Amino acid sequence: MNYYFVGGEDSDLKGVGNVSVDTAGTTYRRAAYSRCSLGVVSDPASGWQFSLGATRSSFWLTAMVYWANYYLPYQGNDLIAFYDGAVPRIKISGDGNNPGRFLIQKVDALGTVTTLSTSAGAMPNGACTRLDVFVNYGTSGEVSVYAGGLLVASYSGNVVTNSAAGLDSVLLKAYSGYSGSGSCYWSEVAVADADTRAISGIMTLVPTGAGNSSSWSGSYGNINEAVLDSNNINSGTANQVSQFTITPTGTIASGSAVGALVVSARGHIGSSGPQNLQASVRTSSTDYFSSNLPVAATYKALQAYWLTNPSTSAAWSAADLNAGGFNIGVKSIT
Structure with missing residues (x-):
């Protein structure tokens, strides 16, 4: 297994907008693995960003995420955004009609959003949860999301917009609909070229x-x-x-x-x-x-x-x- 990114601390990722580092809330992370968690307040401009090192067309992402509390997410509030340069080509976004559920979406250079799939059930609230996301960025592509090792949403087909060749960075966000509440906390983040569900944890x-x-x-x-x-x-x-x-x-x-x-x-x-x-x-x-x-x-x-x-x-x-x-x-x- 080759790794494109491994981290989970302030030194590893770039904080964008309204973010924080929490060292006290041990329920927000697995204390045996991480000494802090990276908080994000729910607004569209905030998150923790990191590079994949190069343009990638196929990869897995894994992370631990804790929802402190979520309300009805607004459409367009993202949990994870995968970027090609300045354009968020693939998004895992809040479902504005169902609390705790999310959408797999693709975005073009003009900002037009196409929903590809909706999660089958609500994500755990108030619990530190393992997320794994597989992205195969192509015209015969795939995006699959696993929570706690279980497949909760998947799409197979054309996930490409504007003939983009791949993705080069990731922004970890929070998708609750109200600023100042519903924050997400991230830890143990990695991106690799093979199934990350085999990784038991990332220890600092x-x-x-x-x-x-x-x-x-x-x-x-x-x-x-x-x-x-x-x-x-x-x-x-x-x-x-x-x-x-x-x-x-x-x-x-x-x-x-x-x-x-x-x-x-x-x-x-x-x-x-x-x-x-x-x-x-x-x-x-x-x-x-x-x-x-x-x-x-x-x-x-x-x-x-x-x-x-x-x-x-x-x-x-x-x-x-x-x-x-x-x-x-x-x-x-x-």
């Missing part, structure tokens, strides 16, 4: 101490916050490495299958000094580095994926991540 690994190398200015306490602030670590010299020990949000049970390790950060470059960044993992007393990550002049989310343990070329195990000396980190590159 938090920097909790200095690792093997500490060449950058600043410490783990500058980068381990759940809600972003002005702290950072920085380097003005190429080939410097800073690494950190980690503690999982929950317990990674012995024998657990680990589908991927993702190192996630936000970074930016200055007008001088190193202009690139690499992510790092240290396992079995050896450092491994990602390819160069596309850093910009303003902060942007960066991610690197290791689908297997680079030391063994085998699947990651719980023992690998729990081992003493396991580190994550970053490297400055000219």
Whole structure:
């Protein structure tokens, strides 16, 4: 399984409009996996946005979502919108006639909305629910939505508008009809090229101490916050490495299958000094580095994926991540 996005914290996604980060409401998330949830107030302009890294024509999305309360959703209030550039081509939207139900819709460049399917039943209210969405974006395409592993809505046929080739970003929203109420809370978000229903969860690994190398200015306490602030670590010299020990949000049970390790950060470059960044993992007393990550002049989310343990070329195990000396980190590159 290849991953196009994995995250669920303020550092991973871009907040748009009336959004918040909640670290107190443990009913809004699975505390063993996530240390926060991403809240969205119900208005059409608000949500949490992330990139798929490239234009994709087929993928799965998974996320945990909690409806604090919903009223009768207005038509057009979206739960999830899949974008092609600035155009939301596919939407999972509120059904204005049935509380808690939603519509699968497609949208053209002029904003014309065509409803493709309506969910068979209401979504759970006041409960943290697993959503999985399969999108095959094509003239012989498909959009299927699963709640708690059960298929609740599906459409097969032409889902394309304006001959668009694919989708490149996602906006997670809230579809209640009244601003200030009916907020949604999101966590454990991932997009992959295979069935995400096989994923049991996405666990946050938090920097909790200095690792093997500490060449950058600043410490783990500058980068381990759940809600972003002005702290950072920085380097003005190429080939410097800073690494950190980690503690999982929950317990990674012995024998657990680990589908991927993702190192996630936000970074930016200055007008001088190193202009690139690499992510790092240290396992079995050896450092491994990602390819160069596309850093910009303003902060942007960066991610690197290791689908297997680079030391063994085998699947990651719980023992690998729990081992003493396991580190994550970053490297400055000219």
